[in-house]
Amino acid sequence: MSRTESDAPGTPDRRAVTALSFLADPGEPALGALLRSAGPAEVLEALSAGERQSEMLAGAHPAVPGLMRAVQRWRSRLGLQPTPARLAAWQQSGLRLVLPGDEEWPVQLDDLGDTRPLLLWLRGSADLRLACVSSVSMVGARAATGYGQHVGLEMAAVLAERGVGIVSGGAFGIDTSAHRGALAAGGLTVGVLAGGLNHGYPLGHGELFTAIAAQGTLVSECPPDQPPTRPGFLIRNRIIAALSRGTVVVEAALRSGALNTARHARELCRPVMAVPGPVTSEQSAGCHELLRDYGAMCVTCARDILDHIQPLGAGSSAGPRNGPATPRDALDPVATAVLEQVPVRGGRGPASIAVRAGVDLDTALRCLGMMAADGFVERCGLGWRATRLDGPQNAKILPDFGQDP
Amino acid sequence: MSRTESDAPGTPDRRAVTALSFLADPGEPALGALLRSAGPAEVLEALSAGERQSEMLAGAHPAVPGLMRAVQRWRSRLGLQPTPARLAAWQQSGLRLVLPGDEEWPVQLDDLGDTRPLLLWLRGSADLRLACVSSVSMVGARAATGYGQHVGLEMAAVLAERGVGIVSGGAFGIDTSAHRGALAAGGLTVGVLAGGLNHGYPLGHGELFTAIAAQGTLVSECPPDQPPTRPGFLIRNRIIAALSRGTVVVEAALRSGALNTARHARELCRPVMAVPGPVTSEQSAGCHELLRDYGAMCVTCARDILDHIQPLGAGSSAGPRNGPATPRDALDPVATAVLEQVPVRGGRGPASIAVRAGVDLDTALRCLGMMAADGFVERCGLGWRATRLDGPQNAKILPDFGQDP
Numbered sequence: 001m002s003r004t005e006s007d008a009p010g011t012p013d014r015r016a017v018t019a020l021s022f023l024a025d026p027g028e029p030a031l032g033a034l035l036r037s038a039g040p041a042e043v044l045e046a047l048s049a050g051e052r053q054s055e056m057l058a059g060a061h062p063a064v065p066g067l068m069r070a071v072q073r074w075r076s077r078l079g080l081q082p083t084p085a086r087l088a089a090w091q092q093s094g095l096r097l098v099l100p101g102d103e104e105w106p107v108q109l110d111d112l113g114d115t116r117p118l119l120l121w122l123r124g125s126a127d128l129r130l131a132c133v134s135s136v137s138m139v140g141a142r143a144a145t146g147y148g149q150h151v152g153l154e155m156a157a158v159l160a161e162r163g164v165g166i167v168s169g170g171a172f173g174i175d176t177s178a179h180r181g182a183l184a185a186g187g188l189t190v191g192v193l194a195g196g197l198n199h200g201y202p203l204g205h206g207e208l209f210t211a212i213a214a215q216g217t218l219v220s221e222c223p224p225d226q227p228p229t230r231p232g233f234l235i236r237n238r239i240i241a242a243l244s245r246g247t248v249v250v251e252a253a254l255r256s257g258a259l260n261t262a263r264h265a266r267e268l269c270r271p272v273m274a275v276p277g278p279v280t281s282e283q284s285a286g287c288h289e290l291l292r293d294y295g296a297m298c299v300t301c302a303r304d305i306l307d308h309i310q311p312l313g314a315g316s317s318a319g320p321r322n323g324p325a326t327p328r329d330a331l332d333p334v335a336t337a338v339l340e341q342v343p344v345r346g347g348r349g350p351a352s353i354a355v356r357a358g359v360d361l362d363t364a365l366r367c368l369g370m371m372a373a374d375g376f377v378e379r380c381g382l383g384w385r386a387t388r389l390d391g392p393q394n395a396k397i398l399p400d401f402g403q404d405p
Numbered sequence: 406m407s408r409t410e411s412d413a414p415g416t417p418d419r420r421a422v423t424a425l426s427f428l429a430d431p432g433e434p435a436l437g438a439l440l441r442s443a444g445p446a447e448v449l450e451a452l453s454a455g456e457r458q459s460e461m462l463a464g465a466h467p468a469v470p471g472l473m474r475a476v477q478r479w480r481s482r483l484g485l486q487p488t489p490a491r492l493a494a495w496q497q498s499g500l501r502l503v504l505p506g507d508e509e510w511p512v513q514l515d516d517l518g519d520t521r522p523l524l525l526w527l528r529g530s531a532d533l534r535l536a537c538v539s540s541v542s543m544v545g546a547r548a549a550t551g552y553g554q555h556v557g558l559e560m561a562a563v564l565a566e567r568g569v570g571i572v573s574g575g576a577f578g579i580d581t582s583a584h585r586g587a588l589a590a591g592g593l594t595v596g597v598l599a600g601g602l603n604h605g606y607p608l609g610h611g612e613l614f615t616a617i618a619a620q621g622t623l624v625s626e627c628p629p630d631q632p633p634t635r636p637g638f639l640i641r642n643r644i645i646a647a648l649s650r651g652t653v654v655v656e657a658a659l660r661s662g663a664l665n666t667a668r669h670a671r672e673l674c675r676p677v678m679a680v681p682g683p684v685t686s687e688q689s690a691g692c693h694e695l696l697r698d699y700g701a702m703c704v705t706c707a708r709d710i711l712d713h714i715q716p717l718g719a720g721s722s723a724g725p726r727n728g729p730a731t732p733r734d735a736l737d738p739v740a741t742a743v744l745e746q747v748p749v750r751g752g753r754g755p756a757s758i759a760v761r762a763g764v765d766l767d768t769a770l771r772c773l774g775m776m777a778a779d780g781f782v783e784r785c786g787l788g789w790r791a792t793r794l795d796g797p798q799n800a801k802i803l804p805d806f807g808q809d810p
Contacts, residue, residue: 147683147685150685151684151685275684276681276682276683276684276689276692276693276696276703277681277682277683277684278552278681278682278683279556279680279681279682279705279706280552280555280556284681285705288681288703288705291681291696291703292702292703292704292705292709297697298681298693298696298697298703299697300684300690300693300697301684304697349700351700360672361671361672362668365698
């Protein structure tokens, strides 16, 4: 709750942010950039005061690209601001408004920089921030095959059972399997919609959305009554990618919107994972493209996904990895030689570790696997790194996302 | 033709290498290491002379691990050496013997170091070295699914059509699909067997082996009458990996022998490629393991494979990669001399081209490879022929392997 724009409910800044969310388009970077140096109440006041004041505001921030035209557009929508009565009615209908700085605000959205949503409308029983602390985005083809639906449902259910929230877009196909898998397992799921929450899209998903709200949360950055637009789906995808610890593409054709979500995840330095499928299936071609050309990680089961979103040894996935604690001096000389080549910061690939330790790759991989089970090393985006503890740990809860600068 | 052990047929060293191949196990590193400092005739002589001389030989090479015991084992098999009459009978039956330094010896096998085969027995119409100049090893599950068989057959056929030789192990399942795909496309295929060539294994593959010999070549490092042994299959895999430019695993369960071939390819710094499949299929789990944990490249079609086995700019796969044409006058004088000996009609073997151009065989092969990449020459049933265009076209052939030091 460190951000001045929403220190307390009902402050002028909070009211101004809410009003601005009805004037600007979702994720409009000009407004995000402007709000870095101007307060929201100041911006709203200038827009409301007239054309000259608005132009002066834009002129005072020449570094923000396209601001002069954006200001005119925002002014043209001043009539769309909701009355306090309307806001109250929405909230009475079960919608709630969450702004940056609120307890329920997921701080990882700050990674979006100037395209961070101004606010989020929520409907549902789950606390959004808690549902996303340890979560995975699972997205894919609307025209999913039986294979993709089966795999998506299964993976989501197993992840949800392990306490991992499932974030998706509420669409037909893979999105539906992801949400339904989490719901079936009694887990948390978050549906990020492209239009306002009173316009649940697609229309046939009323029942799914009701179930998500009952057990998880529906999310939208759009005013509640705003119907979804075609570009809105792509703009929405950045929120799906930013909310979670990583994005899994279960099935996707070559030009699928799911690949757009994967791109956002990559830009946000979140792991991008892809589920392989038959090379004869067009609905897996996008996944294979991610694996082949974009360095996505190949995941074949929930366990693989857990490996990528949490440090090895963190212990949520149970099984032989939570072995007895081995003191570092109990390691054999070969393992010690390998461990000495695993950096604490960054990471190093197994081949490079093997060469530096003077062992062959298979030996290095065997030692790394053993030491991971004992909590000395963990896999990371860059290969392997040593854990900071000089011995095993057994954390059951994932560390929070790092606070954005 | 720089190796002393086989300068010419019938030399003492050549006879000694042949004899030693009946005494040592395939790929035995102790013999490979010993032959780095001792001549094969000298080794055979010591073994034949008696226990004391054999021990003296072993004592003179203390750096070779396990040599003393190996020497005793080799001595115990002295009776297995074939008579000249038997060797002659094998050759009359269509088998041929190829030793390092022979024209048909694939120089890339030298990458195996001390486990390089002492010699190879061949049966078939194709020149082994040429068949492997631009080749891919395609391996996988014996218990292949319909999916794997379909994909293997299709990929092998398309690669073979583009002039890529298909190397595999002649087993049931994916191996069969790979060989059959190449044969169906009228291409070259090489079957590397684990036992002697008079023991074609599996027995049910007599017809396949006949077809491979008719259009390609069967290969074994074992004495012709030696039945296959269980460890022999794994030892054989290093040859499959070393002969080609890269190894593709089409389908493999988690403990499949195909993963052993992939490991050899990795150790040889050849590209390891894996075909993804349904995550619900056990027969793809090994491929996914390669993709997930060993950095294998994800390949979904023949085009992907071509991208990995040929240098960018070599241009077999059409499209923007076909760089600017190289005019014939831009060739260097040696290449021009070689090109002048390549006929437009029919074809000519590389040795014959080399002799006529006044260059050695390696130079001729190097020039032919380069000119093939630039579209001046192409491979044909009779060796090489000049393309009818007086300039480059889409090259169908890859440049040769670099000569081993």
